[in-house]
Amino acid sequence: MDSLEEDQIEALRKAFDSFDTEKQGFITADTVATILRMMGVKISEKNLAEVITDTAKDGSGQLEFPQFVDLAAKFLIEEDEEALKAELREAFRIYDKEGNGFITTDVLREILQEIDNKLTPADLDGIIEEVDEDGSGTLDFDEFMEMMSG
Template identity: 55%
Template sequence: MIADSMNDETKLMLRKAFAMFDENKTGFIQTDKLLGILGSAVAEGKLTFDQFVNIVGCFMEDEDDEAMAEELKEAFRMYDKEGNGYITTQTLKEILKELDNKLTSEDLDGIIEEVDEDGSGTVDFDEFMEMMTG
């Protein structure tokens, strides 16, 4: 069996790719979803290298996004010392200043104004994620 010869990292990547298609978590994927990705290649019954790369690339992008989200979650937790689910805008200013010491007070105020849309003086993870990923 091919799966037996794969390393754990490759199997994990493939399992995550499979799970993306198995939306109902039944352990099966609908073939029409795969056929949709394959597009015209299905009519020919063959895949070019570029078509193959496009398919695999879809899975790798999602994997990268997932890894980035996890890193940002960890960074957010580090500054959310009380575990309240938010950080203060003052803490965020300090973080931004550490990341780029060329930012002026006006720059920082502008960024905070954009991020803290509701003016609560706090930034939750979703706002933080939006700021960091654009």
């Protein structure tokens, strides 16, 4: 539960409670599939069954709220990472004007200055030196992604 925002947990609680109509304190695997689909998570029946088996260790196919949150967190965090990657890919594409598959460290310097105008030239040199490990003077998307996502 630590990996989710408070509002995400609250939304999961509402979904859980609305499907736990008998107030039994658990929901079934079918219900979990329905909730995840309503949240926009795309998952095959096979993958869902595997995840539920991993989460509901007792083999009952019933999930109590903490188990449901743990399961949902896997998908919500994964989705956030995919969205971040898509946004970073778009940003990278904008800066890679020629479509070479890389940006120069000079372009990176400009990006970093736009993000934080308090960075000194020494700060920028340090960041660029750390990110451009091979000293090529360029960054491919993976290096850019790693830098931007920490």
